[in-house]
Amino acid sequence: MSDFLVVGGGVIGMMTTLQLADAGHSVTLVERGQCGREASWAGGGIVSPLYPWRYSAPISRLSAWSEGRYPELALRLLEETGVDPEYRQKGLLYLRVDDERDAMAWAREVGKPLERVSGDFLYDKEPEAVPGCADALWMPTLGSIRNPRLARALHARLADMPRVTLHEHCEVQGLREQGGRIVAVETNEGELHGDQVVVCGGAWAAEVLTTVGVELPVRPVKGQMILFKAPPGLVRRVVLMDGRYVIPRADGRVLAGSTLEETGFDKSLSESARESLWTSATGIVPALADCEVEHHWAGLRPGSPDGVPFIGAVPGIDNLHVNAGHFRNGLVLAPASTRLLVDELLGREPIVDPAPYRLKGR
CATH class of the missing domain: 3.30.9.10 (D-Amino Acid Oxidase, subunit A, domain 2)
Structure with a gap:
């Protein structure tokens, strides 16, 4: 059993996996298709909300933290994988x-x-x-990144990490709960197990969570x-x-x-x-x-209803967490939203106040 099982291999899922593996944990990443080939591949790669002044404070806080991390991440991935995510800060x-x-x-x-x-x-x-x-x-100061190459670089890095197990073309069919915990992730290839389960399924996240009676307003x-x-x-x-x-x-x-x-x-x-x-x-x-x-x-x-992602623990299930609902800003917010959740998972001081992103009360 891995320490963490991450459902969804987009940029959110891959960055989550990378940070957890960097921290010394074993991680299983499950992706219904090929990692990074859904919204993470399809977007434009602008590292900012289009008109940032029109967004709410919770999005602005994550965006401000994320923007400064892409140059460092791009250089790291180029050095480790040879794949250049092509971060360009041209304004x-x-x-x-x-x-x-x-x-x-x-x-x-x-x-x-x-x-x-x-x-x-x-x-x-x-x-x-x-x-x-x-x-x-x-x-x-605005930058952009070539998101298909970012996804390729993240995938290459994860594939080379001994603490990471990738299951691609493996569709999650449901979560199995027992005693207030997820005891198995059911897939078309059989059951997978993780001590903590993190759903980063993008547009499909709500479908995964409905299998344990959790309604997530992500479409x-x-x-x-x-x-x-x-x-x-x-x-x-x-x-x-x-x-x-x-x-x-x-x-x-x-x-x-x-x-x-x-x-x-x-x-x-x-x-x-x-x-x-x-x-x-x-x-x-x-x-x-x-x-x-x-x-x-x-x-x-x-x-998601207000464009603010859902990040954090799923109420009522001890070991289930979610990071989904980024709407048009998944790539923009990915470094911050994944860091915020990993901080919570590992008991670290959060980079921003986690309250606006929690499921409870929204």
Whole structure:
């Protein structure tokens, strides 16, 4: 029996496993498919909520802690695995922000560099941005990470750790409770056991917990994205306008996203979404209209009622814990939300007040 059994092999589950193994514990990680191939793979990789001043304090606290950890994590994983997660701190340009006053007030309150810049500044940074902008908002410290490569690096590191056992393509069918404890995790390959069980199942977390009568208000919310095959340097940094964004990669490719769709667990693609994303992306950077759309995909975010994740012990079951419901900010919040739960699991001083994230009372 492992010290910990983690259900769900996305970025949340893998970071949880890494931290527990770093602390000297044995960990079994169970993933219904391939680790890192659901929402963790499908997202854009911006290491900030899109409009951070529009979020509640609990999300802002986790985000602020997480942002500073990605450079160190990316360097560690590159050194240990040879896989470069491609963390890039090139800043973010906001175009056509209609609540600028709120944005600036937020920045002053949290001590975040955010400034109103001229059109000349904008076009010096992004010459191909949509013409005619007299000004923009500029956040120089914002970074992005190439999330599929982050997931690949985390997987490679875990696969090389003797304290970690990976069970991929292993579907959890239910949890078995006895005497107020989880005594087995039932899968299509038989029972697995861990002294403590942590559910990090993303959009599927609620389905796992219902097997022991726990109702978790987490639902799948589909997001579609497209990828342009662009020449290096066409887009240099993240640009956000009217709720949509473009994100450059080191090889020149540019992601554009994303939709928000309540379609259950349906991940099918639609031509209307593709056209909408193309229109938004070429509205931000018109030159993308001359670039091939190389890929179009969808992922399922773990939506929660207020976007604040559920992190902590499951009331009434001594050894069951959850970390799910990050909605659009799973990658953004992953370092902090996993550290917060691991602090709780190991009896350490928490990095932030855990009360707003607990299941009890929400």
